[in-house]
Amino acid sequence: MIPFDYARPATVGAAVASINKDATAQLIAGGTNLVDLMKRGVMSPQKLIDVTRLPLKEIKEANGIIRIGALALNSEVAENETIRKALPLLSQALNAGASAQIRNMATVGGNAMQRTRCPYFYDTVMPCNKRQPGTGCSALKGYNRMHAIFGASDKCIAVNPSDMCIALAALEATVIVAGAKGERRIPILDFHRLPGDNPAKDNNLQKGEMITAIEVPVNKAFAKNSLYQKIRDRASYAFALVSVAAALDIKGKTIQQARLAMGGVAHKPWRLTTAETFLKGKEATVANFQQAAALALKDAKSYGHNDFKLTLAPNTIVHTLKTLTGI
Amino acid sequence: MTNEHEDDVLRAAHSRRSFLKRTTAAAAITLAPAALVKAAEDKLDEKGAEYFEKLPLQIEVNGKPYSLQVEPRVTLLDLLREQLHLTGSKKGCDYGQCGACTVHVDGQRVLSCLSLAVMQDGKKITTIEGLQNGDDLHPMQEAFIEHDGFQCGYCTPGQIMSAVACIREGHAKNDADIREYMSGNICRCGAYPNIVDAIKDVVKKGGVK
Numbered sequence: 125m126i127p128f129d130y131a132r133p134a135t136v137g138a139a140v141a142s143i144n145k146d147a148t149a150q151l152i153a154g155g156t157n158l159v160d161l162m163k164r165g166v167m168s169p170q171k172l173i174d175v176t177r178l179p180l181k182e183i184k185e186a187n188g189i190i191r192i193g194a195l196a197l198n199s200e201v202a203e204n205e206t207i208r209k210a211l212p213l214l215s216q217a218l219n220a221g222a223s224a225q226i227r228n229m230a231t232v233g234g235n236a237m238q239r240t241r242c243p244y245f246y247d248t249v250m251p252c253n254k255r256q257p258g259t260g261c262s263a264l265k266g267y268n269r270m271h272a273i274f275g276a277s278d279k280c281i282a283v284n285p286s287d288m289c290i291a292l293a294a295l296e297a298t299v300i301v302a303g304a305k306g307e308r309r310i311p312i313l314d315f316h317r318l319p320g321d322n323p324a325k326d327n328n329l330q331k332g333e334m335i336t337a338i339e340v341p342v343n344k345a346f347a348k349n350s351l352y353q354k355i356r357d358r359a360s361y362a363f364a365l366v367s368v369a370a371a372l373d374i375k376g377k378t379i380q381q382a383r384l385a386m387g388g389v390a391h392k393p394w395r396l397t398t399a400e401t402f403l404k405g406k407e408a409t410v411a412n413f414q415q416a417a418a419l420a421l422k423d424a425k426s427y428g429h430n431d432f433k434l435t436l437a438p439n440t441i442v443h444t445l446k447t448l449t450g451i
Numbered sequence: 452m453t454n455e456h457e458d459d460v461l462r463a464a465h466s467r468r469s470f471l472k473r474t475t476a477a478a479a480i481t482l483a484p485a486a487l488v489k490a491a492e493d494k495l496d497e498k499g500a501e502y503f504e505k506l507p508l509q510i511e512v513n514g515k516p517y518s519l520q521v522e523p524r525v526t527l528l529d530l531l532r533e534q535l536h537l538t539g540s541k542k543g544c545d546y547g548q549c550g551a552c553t554v555h556v557d558g559q560r561v562l563s564c565l566s567l568a569v570m571q572d573g574k575k576i577t578t579i580e581g582l583q584n585g586d587d588l589h590p591m592q593e594a595f596i597e598h599d600g601f602q603c604g605y606c607t608p609g610q611i612m613s614a615v616a617c618i619r620e621g622h623a624k625n626d627a628d629i630r631e632y633m634s635g636n637i638c639r640c641g642a643y644p645n646i647v648d649a650i651k652d653v654v655k656k657g658g659v660k
């Protein structure tokens with residue numbers, strides 16, 4: 125690792141001031157992503173701002189909204205009683221990520237900010253538009269088994285690796301951000317970006333801003349009927365090939381409202397709005413689930429090694445909905 | 452497993468290169484003849500060491516307080532192994548992928564290879580060396596021996612630190628639970644079934660403190 129300076133501010137204001145003052149400074153929380161990337165020379169901030177001592181760890185419920193501090197640990201959130209009862213989907217998604225040790229270090233803010241696991245992004249001798257804009261995308265014609273089937277561009281086909289954010293997308297969370305000019309609220313679906321012409325930019329957080337909290341609205345119907353299903357190369361401790369976060373408001377056999385989001389398939393959490401609209405007011409049947417899955421895959425495009433995702437993704441959607449409704 | 456020496460040499464070379472890249476002097480140096488580059492490099496390295504000052508760090512390791520000075524880039528794993536000579540915690544991958552470096556920080560299991568030492572200021576660290584009580588092995592250590600929970604033994608300190616935490620967290624309810632919550636510890640020798648048996652045995656005999 126290259127040498128760097130280190131500071132440990134005591135207030136959010138001081139942390140924000142530090143990243144505004146120094147363009148080469150970067151926040152560090154659990155370090156589970158950043159330290160890895162720094163060791164490999166993929167990222168090389170010259171100053172680290174340690175935010176782990178900031179008072180941003182609280183999880184509290186008020187007026188039907190659960191606010192989770194950005195520094196709350198992934199394990200604390202997953203095991204928290206309020207979260208398990210009111211947002212079981214989030215708890216499941218967090219527990220499906222990484223390992224017990226990593227969840228004990230990783231924070232909610234860091235999780236939302238984690239970079240892609242594309243092997244070409246990690247390999248500093250290979251071209252990668254995300255790591256080094258203008259050099260090209262090695263994955264496009266390379267080994268792209270883990271890569272996107274939705275919303276990619278000819279500049280980048282990497283996926284966002286977060287499990288947590290897939291659940292947050294289905295639950296319509298809001299990211300709370302602090303900057304030099306004060307606080308800003310960003311709906312989770314507008315937080316991450318598609319690669320387009322600028323894959324170096326993962327999300328819409330501006331330079332000099334930090335995440336202070338995530339807010340998630342509580343929906344009792346969804347809490348009763350939600351499931352995170354993750355398909356991976358081994359049973360645990362592996363990133364998603366595809367994952368599905370599903371929440372249903374169901375009365376009798378009729379679906380009042382459906383929320384569906386997928387992971388492992390795009391540069392951002394991928395909401396399946398067409399499938400959701402289709403399922404609204406329909407009966408919970410395998411045929412309807414299959415039709416919803418087919419609609420969800422309408423604009424999918426694969427790149428060779430990840431062709432299998434065109435079959436795995438709809439199968440996972442159907443499987444998740446079947447498991448959830450017990451049919 | 453990674454060859455640690457080679458790894459260190461590579462890292463030193465890499466950091467020197469990166470450091471050169473970042474200094475304004477480097478722009479001129481890249482155009483100079485090799486001997487000159489070498490001389491300048493050596494000098495810069497000295498300066499570099501002075502410039503990136505060490506920071507104070509107070510930690511307790513296995514019940515013993517330490518007052519140390521560390522560079523910010525030193526990981527907790529390297530601090531334990533290289534400075535405190537506690538070589539029980541292993542460097543399997545150094546990238547968070549194997550669990551061989553698992554230690555407890557304030558009672559919670561974490562990966563020391565992805566933890567910066569300087570960020571642990573004021574915390575209590577427990578390593579495999581701190582688990583036993585005087586001459587008595589910890590019940591989990593006993594159980595690993597009794598159940599043949601290892602072959603080469605490289606992953607074992609991490610497995611044991613993780614196993615103790617796994618029970619303490621209440622995640623050792625049954626085989627499936629143990630497998631899921633021990634998945635962060637990879638064993639290349641495949642001692643998994645015996646590790647599960649060892650953990651179940653400790654649970655059966657009353658768990659851990």
Ligand SMILES: Cc1cc2nc3c(=O)[nH]c(=O)nc-3n(C[C@H](O)[C@H](O)[C@H](O)COP(=O)(O)OP(=O)(O)OC[C@H]3O[C@@H](n4cnc5c(N)ncnc54)[C@H](O)[C@@H]3O)c2cc1C
Nearest residue numbers: 153154155156157158221222231233234235237287335547
């Ligand atoms: C072996 C391994 C397996 C993994 N498997 C999974 C998996 O299956 N699923 C999954 O979802 N994840 C997985 N992860 C990734 C893990 O979840 C992330 O590394 C973690 O969530 C990052 O959080 P952190 O607090 O450690 O972030 P850090 O590493 O500290 O920071 C990551 C980035 O976020 C920025 N940042 C941190 N906090 C803030 C903030 N408050 N505001 C703005 N920016 C901030 C930092 O500047 C940095 O750029 C895995 C990681 C490893 C090493």
Ligand code: FES
Nearest residue numbers: 543544545550564
């Ligand atoms: S050495 Fe492999 S996880 Fe730390």
Ligand code: FES
Nearest residue numbers: 602604638639640
């Ligand atoms: S005992 Fe050899 S790696 Fe586990």
